[in-house]
Amino acid sequence: MLNIDDPTVTEKTPAIWRLAFRPFFLGGAILAALYIPLWLVTWFMPQYSLFQTEFWSQVVPLWWHPHEMLFGFAMAIVAGFLLTAVKNWTNQPGLTGIGLGVTFFCWLTARVLLLLPFDIPLLVPALFDSLFLGLTAFKLWTSIYKVKQWHNIGFPIMLFLALCINLLSYYALNERDFILSNHIWQAMIWWMALLITIVGGRVIPFFTAIRIKQEKPTSIPLLENLLISVMLLLVIQAIGQFFPKTVELWLLVVAGVLHLIRWARWNPHKTLKEPMLWSLHIGYLLLPVTLIAPAWNIDNLLAYRNLLHLFAIGTLAGICLSMISRVSLGHTGRNTYAGPKMSLAFASIALAAIFRALMPTLMPAYYQTWLWISGGLWFIAFGLFVWHYTPVLSRPRVDGRPG
Secondary structure: OOOOOOOHHHHOOOOHHHHHOHHHHHHHHHHHHHHHHHHHHHOOOOOOOOOOHHHHHHOOOOHHHHHHHHHHHHHHHHHHHHHHHHHHHHHOOOOOOOOOOHHHHHHHHHHOOOOOOOOOOHHHHHHHHHHHHHHHHHHHHHHHHHHOOOOOOOHHHHHHHHHHHHHHHHHHHHHHHHHHHHHHHHHHHHHHHHHHHHHHHHHHHHHHHHHOOOOOOOOOOOHHHHHHHHHHHHHHHHHHHHOOHHHHHHHHHHHHHHHHHHOOOOOOOHHHOOHHHHHHHHHHHHHHHHHHHHHOOOHHHHHHEEEHHHHHHHHHHHHHHHHHHHHHOOOOOOOOOOOOOHHHHHHHHHHHHHHHHHHHHHHHHHHHHHHHHHHHHHHHHHHHHHHHHHHHHHHOOOHHHHO
């Protein structure tokens, strides 16, 4: 069944609410640009922070930073991408208008409630966060179920799992159980890595093949299935610590090697002249690097946590930045390869990963300096996106079509 939008309805809907990528990409990018400087000022210069002591009495900084980067920034990009993609996958009507506004309002309200400079029951932001993820998962489920598109049914299931993990993170904050919190952040990092494994495995070789005008490499089912299985085991291990460290180490190494084999088959060396492609390939390359490097530092907690930022910044944020730049152009009727110049932004996010993950490990005496440099590069990257893409995302398609 074809999805045909009613133009009389579409034209009455403000452009920002016509498809999910518009508010969620812009909102996620603005949050990213603001929250890292806010985190650095609050952590290293509390006397200049916007927040008073009362704020931190309920929301602990070491909880707020990873929570908001994962469930605030990254999940906004994930929601915007999946809610837009499912319309194309299934030919079902996309989330738009009031429904989209309510879903975005729930996401934004949770972010604001966690920034209020006074104590509120944690149940309140947890409720809005759950509504955001629940509404997103429900929309994906109904669209996929209607056309019996079972190969995509894993996406709403993954979002429901993220909803449960997020509720557990609020419980950990309420109980001041920061050991549990650390397990949750690790699990969500591998959850995001699993999502990138699935989605990146579809789109990166496809985009590359089209642009370099070569046939897409045929996937190897054994490699793909094994890779997804190992990544899922890492998520489970992070939450429950079911396996000994030796087993976890080998899971990391095996996953890293499999990712490297997969990436090498996508012709990454032929993308160096196209920022929209090399940014995706650099981001994906840092995933196996993140898996293998911490494996050799699995007993060094500080080095392990530093190296995880190769994924958090280089892969997760890097691929998010590249994808939202690309999708925003394509879904507003523009030429994907003739949009705003984003090379500086893509390079900045890759450098931010190096300064945050590697430099503190190699030269820990200058730890604070490396974090400020990384934060500045991060701000440049997402600030450039907000500057260039706010007009793109807030205005109707240039070709007059709905969406």
